[in-house]
Amino acid sequence: MARDLLNIITRYHRIQGSKELNLAVEELKEVLDGAGLSTRLLKIAPGGMKGYMEIPDGWNLKSAYLEFKVGxxxxxxxxxxxxxxxxxxxxxxxxxxxxxxxxxxxxxxxxxxxxxxxxxxxxxxxxxxxxxxxxxxxxxxxxxxxxxxxxxxxxxxxxxxxxxxxxxxxxxxxxxxxxxxxxxxxxxxESEYSDEGILALVACNTDEPAVLYTSHICHPKPGAHDNASGSVANALIAFTLANSKNSAYFPSCHAWVPEYTGTIFLKKALKNPPKAVVNLDMVGSNQGITGSTLNIVLPPLIMDSTIAPYAYFAVKYVMDTASSFGGFKLPGVRYSITPYTAGSDHDVTIGWGWDSVMYNEWPSKYYHTNMDGLSTLSITSLIQISLASLLTGSLYYQRFKTDQVRARFKEYLKAWYGIESLKTGVNLTLVGNLIESERLLTLDKINELETPISFRLLYKKIDRDTFLRLREIRGANTYLSLYAPLGYKNGVENLMELFKQENLITWTKNEEIIINSAWSIIKDEILK
CATH class of the missing domain: 3.50.30.30 (Glucose Oxidase; domain 1)
Structure with a gap:
């Protein structure tokens, strides 16, 4: 099933707003319906704004050529x-x-x-x-x-x-x-603009999901690693739950969306919000080809999270398939936790205060190119990440040893940051205190951010030279698009210092001036 779905999705040029993206979504719906899932399409009107994000217009590429000649x-x-x-x-x-x-x-x-x-x-x-x-x-x-x-x-x-x-x-x-x-x-x-709606797909086995699995299905052909892989993993999880016995079942929803564009409409599409979210974006690669490491991308440390500890535990359980000389279980693939980084659909659900984690492989050798083909993927790895994601949801729903899992993960997180502090020389006093104490934001009391702040919107608001310099500053996008706006709306203090420590970043004075200048515009003109 995994190979068939990969072949289906990667044969379409899945640009947001295009007919081919809609065809890919519709064909995936047919397959899932045939497998016994209950699915429904969401149709998003092209153009305009929602929150702080622009919705693409309809657009289709018919044909193109390019030729270089000397004489x-x-x-x-x-x-x-x-x-x-x-x-x-x-x-x-x-x-x-x-x-x-x-x-x-x-x-x-x-x-x-x-x-x-x-x-x-x-x-x-x-x-x-x-x-x-x-x-x-x-x-x-x-x-x-x-x-x-x-x-x-x-x-x-x-x-x-x-x-x-x-x-x-x-x-x-x-x-x-x-x-x-x-x-x-x-x-x-030869290209054309259109008024055709943009499709997303949702499959739920309940009106009250414990876990929502998200994966963006858009991106250019072939787009195997990014993100046919996450879309297929999501489908495998949904199929498994739809055909499971009662003991293995847990209530879930699954969404295949155009990145951001579809996700920002999910809150209205679901009858009830999920308790937790697992975002699958670029998974299941042949790491020897892509050079990737599987990242368990945590939510910001200012937020409380239970799904993140389970996500790490599940990966260790499923992917520790190698052995030491003495028989001790070791990782069969490269994986690691990583601090919150913006750039995928988990940004949206984190902004809503939903307990969210992302599985993502990075870097990826052929990322955002025509060479991101099926040869970059490993069916074994894709099935493993599907199992780990399924296990994450199951453990979360069962509340499997919740206090112990959270406590052990807290200890691991402290040790991880401690070692990283020694490597980087970054002082982690605030982060250390944050890990030890209660998180600043509890999930039931968060003032929501309707959408992340798009950098396109920021481009239109600030000086061009400042914007272009801003794009080159490590972590600036993550800080300005979600971390700072969400923290600001919830009264969190020392946001910049918290962010720098959490992400092990040392900005220069000039970089901080640029970031603070952009943040002032976001705060005073966009979030007002």
Whole structure:
């Protein structure tokens, strides 16, 4: 079943707002219905805002090609049927030919401009018919995935396409070695905007779920690790519970959503809120290929959590499959706890005060590229994380030795931070006190944050240069999008120092000034 579901999902180009995302959701629904699950579709109207997040418009890519020539010699060419990530998501259509120029500090304009950076900013600020984007942080031989996700009133007469880092380096080298050389670029992008609704899928075996399992099903083709893997793990868990005997059953809901876009509507979609949430995002890889480590991503330490200790315990129970020379059980895969990090659907449910944990593998060699294929996954690992997630929910529902599990995990957390403090030199006085004492936020008394703060919204509120510097500061997104807003709404003091200690970060004075400047705007203009 796992292989079949992976094949189904990865054959679609699942960009948010696209027909193919909806087709993937509908086909998954058919499979789950056929397996005996009770499912229903959620339809989200495209465009507009909810809370502090923008909802994408409808958009479909029909076809695209890109060609580089010197004289009559074609030096490189790409087509979207072979490179699904060739066109930036939600790029306007267009076609033409023009001379290539390189974006520099002195000049960043021309018919065709090669550039790197925040793609929405490049689209807004570069005067060109075609913007070619490369990303040194992605696998150098792959075409990276980027997304504009512009609204209808932001559509301009320009196209944004992506090329591999190796191609960008080759083009730059050619023009540096011979400034008089003319590289001609021809392109054609057939895309369209639509008013089609965006689909999400929910399956519940009860009206009062103990645990909600979430996984985003969007992202470009093939998108195997990110996130067909989490979507299939979620389906395996749902299928197992639907076919379990009474002793193995626990009440649950399962959601397959466009990332953030679908999750922010789940509260209204569920008849009752869950007691806990397990988010599955990029799991079950062949770690020898992806270079990943399985992260058990904790909620912020200012919040009380019971699901997180169970999540760690379940992973140890399922994945300690290797042995020492003396026969002691050891991890069969790489895994570790990690402090709260923003970037997936757990951000939304944490903001609502729902006890949430995420299983996520990071880094991932082919992340956000056309090479994120099925070969990056391990069926064995995918089944193991499904079992661990299932066990997490079962233990939570049974309240299996709750006091002991929480106490032992608390001791482990203290030891983990103690060792990390020795490694990093970060003083952890506040975090140590927080772990020892009652958490500042109890789950039944949290003032909710409707949605996290999107960085797109922040881009529109603050100075451009400040924003671009902000993007490069480690932890700034996590702090500003959820940690600080949620803490602020609940009267938590010393938020910045708590966050730095929790995430083992040492910001420079200048970085703190930039972050505090952005936080002031969020607090005074966005959260007001």
């Amino acid at each position: 009559n010699t074609v030096i490189e060419k790409f087509h979207s049927k072979d490179y699904p990530t060739l066109v930036a998501a939600h790029s306007p259509p267009g076609e033409g030919c023009g001379e290539l120029s390189i974006c520099t500090d002195e000049k960043c304009e021309g018919d065709v401009v090669l550039a790197k950076g925040y793609v929405y900013d490049l689209y807004k600020t570069i005067d060109a018919k075609l913007i070619l984007v490369y990303d040194p942080k992605r696998f150098r031989d792959a075409v990276p995935y980027t997304g504009l996700f512009i609204s209808r009133n932001e559509v301009l007469d320009k196209v944004v396409m992506n090329i591999p880092y190796t191609t960008a380096l080759r083009l730059q080298s050619m023009l540096i070695e011979n400034p008089a050389l003319k590289v001609t670029v021809c392109w054609k992008v």
